[in-house]
Amino acid sequence: MAAAFSRDTRVSASASDDGLQDFLRPGLLVNDIPALFGLRKARELLRAFSTLFHGGEDAVMVRLLVLRTIGERGAAPDWSPQELREHFAYVDATKLDTVLGRLRENGLLAWDGETQRYRVSPVGRQALSALSLLLQFQGDGDELAYVTAQIAAGEATGRIGSEDLQHLLSRLNELRDDFDRAVLSGSEHRIHAAAATLKSVWRWVEKGTQIVKLIAQDEELDPATHRVAQQIGRAQSAMLRQASVFQRALNQLDRHRVHLGGSGLSSSDVNQWLRALSADQLAALAGDVLAQRLAPAFVLGDIALDVADFELVEREREVGVVETLPQASDAPEQATAPIASNDYALAQAWQAQLAGLADAVPLAGLVPSEDFATSAYRLSLLGLLGDPAAHAREGALAELARLPLRLELSGALEAVNGAGVAQISAGRLRRIDPDLSPDSAAPVRDRGEEPTHE
Helix, strand or coil: CCCEEEEECCCHHHHHHHHHCCCCCCCCCCCHHHHHHHHHHHHHHHHHHHHHHHHHHHHHHHHHHHHHHHHHHHHHHHHHCCHHHHHHHCHHHHHHHHHHHCCCHHCCCCEEECCEEECHHHHHHHHHHHHHHHHHCCCCCHHHHHHHHHHHHHHHHCCCHHHHHHHHHHHHHHHHHHHHHHHHHCCHHHHHHHHHHHHHHHHHHHHHHHHHHHCCCCCCHHHHHHHHHHHHHHHHHHCCCCCHHHHHHHHHHHHHECCCCCCCEEHHHHHEEEHHCCCHHHHHHHHCCCCCCCCCCCCCCCHHHHHHHHHHHHHHHHHHCCCCCCCCCCCCCCCCCCCCCCCCCCHHHHHCCCCHHCCCCEEEHCCEEEEEEHHHHHHHHHCCCHHHHHHHCCCCCHHHCCCCCEEEEEEEEEEEEEEEEEEEEEEEEEECCCCCCCHCCCCEHHCCHHHHHE
């Protein structure tokens, strides 16, 4: 009997494309994204999954319960509203009507206006079939089994999807990477865990090997899919060799295992026992063992501070630095090269003032002038007096060093409170006989102290 099952009007494809357009960057169109083509083509099927899994977990569970129950009656697929109310008597009537209405409005249930009955729509049947297959694989390692089952179904129906093969290849590479890192870690616990994972997926790796062999023998397979199948074959071969790698690693660890006297226990037994304890039990066990916190003497504070300063400041600063080249410009024209010149005006004035000294003069009345910087500069030049090498040099500083003066310091401090100077080293400048040796003009300091000023 032919029955006309109606469906509610869907949102037009153009309207849905407008919604997709909002997710794209300006200047791009939905048609510019090849990866969206397959999804847009399966829009009706995807809408079925959106209906099932939209909202909270409890609402999703009830929708799946109702749809799966309706789809499980293969001998009589059509349900009257009364049959549904009687079968789902444990569900609130109002909420049941809401669920049925939502499934019907979104095309998962079809309503026959002639017979006044519900049945699962073709799209709903596809969604149930995919969900039923997924629920069969819920154990450890079953993610590989699910992907392998998908490929086996595709091979049996002549529809080998490159995307399914890529999923299988990715999962095999992930497992191999996990296994390699477990062996490199040298941890017996991680190696045993990896070996258990390999054991759980071993059956499906062998099944996948058989299926991939059949796929690779298909002469009508396109080159890209054939290359992926070959890569899967190599990954599966490496996986099958992994058991011997684990065994060798465990044998190596066994040679280094420490046995605790004649107790029959080993370090591995202690390790497993400690891993079985909770955090509170471990804390209680270590309560009387660690008396104080261990100080990391290998960490140098200044180096750690430099590293932290670079990571927190300099690295961020480098990111914000603009490293683009400036605009091109002509080189400046100059007839002569610039010559750096030193300003010795203060030194020459100080030399002229010192040359006119006739009697001994205290430093507190002679050195301070204008401000602190000038006073400090004048005091520092007095240290050149009596320099033996000054006779072989020329210039303002050499002339000052050749003056027949002697700097005498007492080692004490004398108050000034002027020209920006609070205190200065107590001492005096005294004229000496020019015919004396240069060493006699060298500064004399009591207790070897340097001239200071504040």
